[in-house]
Amino acid sequence: MSQREVAQLGWRLKKPVVMVGMMGAGKSAVGAALARRLGVPFLDSDAAIVEAANMSIPEIFARDGEPFFRLKERQVLARLLSEARGVLSTGGGAYLSAENRRMITEKGVAVWLDADLDLLWARVRHKDTRPLLRTADPYATLKALYEARVPLYARADLSVKADAGYSVDDMTDRVIAALETRPDVLERT
Numbered sequence: 001m002s003q004r005e006v007a008q009l010g011w012r013l014k015k016p017v018v019m020v021g022m023m024g025a026g027k028s029a030v031g032a033a034l035a036r037r038l039g040v041p042f043l044d045s046d047a048a049i050v051e052a053a054n055m056s057i058p059e060i061f062a063r064d065g066e067p068f069f070r071l072k073e074r075q076v077l078a079r080l081l082s083e084a085r086g087v088l089s090t091g092g093g094a095y096l097s098a099e100n101r102r103m104i105t106e107k108g109v110a111v112w113l114d115a116d117l118d119l120l121w122a123r124v125r126h127k128d129t130r131p132l133l134r135t136a137d138p139y140a141t142l143k144a145l146y147e148a149r150v151p152l153y154a155r156a157d158l159s160v161k162a163d164a165g166y167s168v169d170d171m172t173d174r175v176i177a178a179l180e181t182r183p184d185v186l187e188r189t
């Protein structure tokens with residue numbers, strides 16, 4: 001194969017990829033790596049909310065409450081989906097609303113990063129950036145959220161298991177392999 005042919009090897013992404021799953025599953029980290037790998041733009045709904053509000057997520061929760069955050073999340077998701085050409089990582093709660101799931105399914109393909117509770121806890125336990133976990137027993141809170149949410153995340157078009165031994169790059173490989181099972185979403189060029 002000539003150098004020129006090698007340089008032209010790549011991907012054609014036909015629909016936006018929307019990363020869903022629990023806080024700490026790796027949606028932002030893996031989503032950004034996936035976008036770099038596919039050579040497409042990356043968007044993150046949490047980052048877009050923070051930018052629009054000029055406040056951190058804990059500040060928005062503390063000042064305006066979770067219902068207000070969810071309203072902004074829905075508006076931002078609608079805007080980002082209308083302009084998305086690449087990978088869009090969502091916040092951990094975004095896929096729980098039926099209206100958000102409908103918007104995501106209409107425009108893109110949802111990929112659930114399916115990490116188990118122990119892995120999620122190992123990732124989030126030392127950080128205080130997730131307001132929902134600011135409780136007397138954050139592990140019990142995470143467990144309750146996990147158990148309530150898994151049946152909804154399981155509705156995603158594709159799911160990719162996140163194991164403790166997998167790096168962000170390994171997870172990116174796995175997501176690409178899952179996307180390649182859908183020629184209507186991703187093709188090699």
Ligand SMILES: Nc1ncnc2c1ncn2[C@@H]1O[C@H](COP(=O)(O)OP(=O)(O)OP(=O)(O)O)[C@@H](O)[C@H]1O
Pocket residue numbers: 021022023024025026027028029030046089090091092093123130166167168169171
């Ligand atoms: N495969 C991985 N291997 C090691 N560390 C990872 C992996 N994926 C993510 N991480 C790390 O775990 C933490 C949580 O990941 P990330 O912020 O991507 O999760 P998230 O799903 O976007 O969570 P949230 O819903 O809160 O936005 C980060 O510190 C990230 O660097």
Ligand SMILES: O=C(O)C1=C[C@@H](O)[C@@H](O)[C@H](O)C1
Pocket residue numbers: 022023046057090091092093094129130131132
């Ligand atoms: O799981 C959740 O409900 C959340 C996850 C984060 O991504 C943020 O969107 C926020 O902290 C709420």
Ligand SMILES: [Mg+2]
Pocket residue numbers: 027028029046089090091
């Ligand atoms: Mg994130």
